[in-house]
Amino acid sequence: MSKYKKLSFKIRRSILKTAFSSQANHIGSSLSIVDILSVLYGRFLKSTKNLFILSKGHGCLAQYCVLKEMGLISDKTLKTFGKNNSILMSHSSHKVPGVHFSTGSLGHGLPVSAGIALGNKIEKSKSRVFVLLSDGELNEGSNWESLLFCSHHNLNNLTIIIDYNKIQSIDFVKNTLAIEPIEKKFESFGCKVLSIDGHNHKQLLKSLSYKSSKVLVIIANTIKGKGVKFMENTILWHYKPLSITHFERAIKELKQ
Amino acid sequence: MRELFIKQLVKEAEKNKKIILIVGDLGYGIVEPFKIKFPDRFYNAGVAEQSMAGLASGLALKGYHVFIYSIANFSTFRCAEQIRNDIDYHNLSVTIVSVGSGVGYGNLGYSHHCLQDYALLRSLPNTVIAAPSNNQELIESLKYLFNNPQSSYLRLDKSLNINSIKKVPLIKPGKWIFYKNKKSKNIIISTGTVAANCESILKSKSSYNWATIPMWSMQSKRLQFKKIKKYRNIITIENHLQDGGFGSWLNESLAQEENDYSKTNIISKFLSSKIVGKVGNEEYLNKKYGIK
Numbered sequence: 037m038s039k040y041k042k043l044s045f046k047i048r049r050s051i052l053k054t055a056f057s058s059q060a061n062h063i064g065s066s067l068s069i070v071d072i073l074s075v076l077y078g079r080f081l082k083s084t085k086n087l088f089i090l091s092k093g094h095g096c097l098a099q100y101c102v103l104k105e106m107g108l109i110s111d112k113t114l115k116t117f118g119k120n121n122s123i124l125m126s127h128s129s130h131k132v133p134g135v136h137f138s139t140g141s142l143g144h145g146l147p148v149s150a151g152i153a154l155g156n157k158i159e160k161s162k163s164r165v166f167v168l169l170s171d172g173e174l175n176e177g178s179n180w181e182s183l184l185f186c187s188h189h190n191l192n193n194l195t196i197i198i199d200y201n202k203i204q205s206i207d208f209v210k211n212t213l214a215i216e217p218i219e220k221k222f223e224s225f226g227c228k229v230l231s232i233d234g235h236n237h238k239q240l241l242k243s244l245s246y247k248s249s250k251v252l253v254i255i256a257n258t259i260k261g262k263g264v265k266f267m268e269n270t271i272l273w274h275y276k277p278l279s280i281t282h283f284e285r286a287i288k289e290l291k292q
Numbered sequence: 293m294r295e296l297f298i299k300q301l302v303k304e305a306e307k308n309k310k311i312i313l314i315v316g317d318l319g320y321g322i323v324e325p326f327k328i329k330f331p332d333r334f335y336n337a338g339v340a341e342q343s344m345a346g347l348a349s350g351l352a353l354k355g356y357h358v359f360i361y362s363i364a365n366f367s368t369f370r371c372a373e374q375i376r377n378d379i380d381y382h383n384l385s386v387t388i389v390s391v392g393s394g395v396g397y398g399n400l401g402y403s404h405h406c407l408q409d410y411a412l413l414r415s416l417p418n419t420v421i422a423a424p425s426n427n428q429e430l431i432e433s434l435k436y437l438f439n440n441p442q443s444s445y446l447r448l449d450k451s452l453n454i455n456s457i458k459k460v461p462l463i464k465p466g467k468w469i470f471y472k473n474k475k476s477k478n479i480i481i482s483t484g485t486v487a488a489n490c491e492s493i494l495k496s497k498s499s500y501n502w503a504t505i506p507m508w509s510m511q512s513k514r515l516q517f518k519k520i521k522k523y524r525n526i527i528t529i530e531n532h533l534q535d536g537g538f539g540s541w542l543n544e545s546l547a548q549e550e551n552d553y554s555k556t557n558i559i560s561k562f563l564s565s566k567i568v569g570k571v572g573n574e575e576y577l578n579k580k581y582g583i584k
Contacts (some may be wrong), residue, residue, distance in 0.1 A: 038329075049452070130382060135355070136314045136353070136379075138377065138382065139377075139380060140377070141377055143342070144346060144373075144374065144377060144378055146346070147342060147343045147345070147346020147347055147349075147350070147374070148347075148349045148350040148353070148378055149350060150343070150346065150347055150350060151346060151348060151349055151350015151351040151352075151353070152350040152351070152353055152354055153346040153350070153354060154335075154347065154350065154351060154456055155350065155351045155353075155354030155355075156354070158332065158333075159354070177342070178342035178343060178346065178374075181338075181340035181342055181343035182340075182342075182343040182346060182347075184338060184340065184343075185337060185340070185343055185347065189335075195471065
């Protein structure tokens with residue numbers, strides 16, 4: 037088993053345990069981005085100069101579980117997730133060690149990441165900025181405002197990853213505000229687009245290593261709820277907390 | 293005021309390489325001195341205020357003190373959530389600059405009237421408002437912000453260019469700047485570019501003193517009570533609607549449980565909400581619906 041596969045398994049197990057303990061929702065959204073985060077944190081964020089913003093802040097449980105694996109937060113802290121007086125609010129929080137920016141309301145991460153990337157350019161630094169957006173988040177106009185700026189100033193030190201699981205809050209993307217053809221949209225904004233399987237570690241490594249002369253957009257085709265069959269590709273697990281029966285079944289399915 | 297702001301910013305940027313100016317595709321004929329002198333620290337974000345506020349936040353995370361510049365509501369209400377979540381919550385060194393306080397852009401109509409900005413900005417815990425009443429207060433407010441980069445809002449008049457009637461001391465949030473300070477229990481307290489209104493009231497109310505509070509914030513509100521209790525009759529003046537404005541802020545400082553404010557009488561003077569949607573130049577609008 038590769039180190040990323042091992043890390044992803046640990047994170048998924050940790051997500052289920054923590055979500056059950058806290059009776060948290062957004063489980064599907066967190067499971068969807070586990071492989072992306074494993075490769076990002078396992079390889080590209082080892083340099084403290086590189087920076088990552090989780091713009092889809094509701095997937096923060098995956099991020100907190102990675103940070104636990106990286107030794108930045110303790111198991112004890114993780115267990116407080118979403119509970120009274122915890123630092124681990126249920127959206128990505130800069131008060132957590134290893135989290136650079138708080139998110140939660142969608143459409144904020146990209147403009148801020150663009151500012152950091154611009155700062156790196158001004159300083160002639162080779163540091164990279166990674167930002168992870170959900171597909172539903174692309175409804176927010178601020179992203180498209182920001183893309184205009186990113187391309188105009190050729191922020192090729194910025195990598196935008198889209199968690200393209202095709203489900204947004206209360207319905208499928210195609211039934212809400214259809215985003216296809218997604219690649220062409222980004223290309224027309226002057227970006228270099230790579231479309232990959234967002235659960236394939238090799239493809240993630242390759243695309244994230246790609247040296248682009250333009251703003252790089254990685255469309256990571258993912259499955260919401262990935263790893264737990266009964267959660268996969270369902271709208272329900274954006275919202276539903278785990279019962280004991282579901283929790284035990286989920287852990288069993290994950291091991292398989 | 294706009295020209296003076298840019299002049300001061302250029303002066304500071306000469307010695308402080310961390311100063312960046314981003315405009316929202318506005319400032320023609322005003323911002324050029326900065327743009328020409330520091331082309332690598334000047335950006336036009338385009339007509340995209342959410343992007344502009346986000347960009348500023350990202351740059352501030354890198355240690356820059358970023359000034360974002362636009363007209364009236366565009367740099368505030370249009371990107372209110374970016375100011376709340378990104379700038380204020382992270383307490384980033386971003387100064388939001390808005391030009392055209394009150395009805396400075398009179399003929400351009402309601403979209404360009406800056407009437408509710410205090411209400412928005414003063415609800416943010418880390419943000420300090422700078423509403424200078426004259427050129428010297430602007431210079432001193434900027435000095436404070438340059439030395440204390442933080443989430444902040446600078447409210448500028450479009451065309452006013454008046455000098456202070458006396459030397460303005462160092463300014464900090466919540467500090468009163470006295471322009472008339474005789475032995476009296478009556479005082480006018482103002483913020484922003486309403487000096488002419490204050491002077492006009494002083495003519496008929498000669499027993500009144502006059503102070504401005506050019507910088508104020510949620511954090512400096514609590515301290516106001518100690519100063520207010522020395523007076524019996526207070527008149528507050530602002531070119532903003534009453535709701536959520538400066539007079540409300542001062543009143544709230546009294547409305548703290550442990551304080552006995554029964555002996556203090558505060559009258560607020562402000563722009564009437566009847567001004568909303570009315571067309572006319574600044575002089576006409578202020579005469580008809582302005583501070584009475």
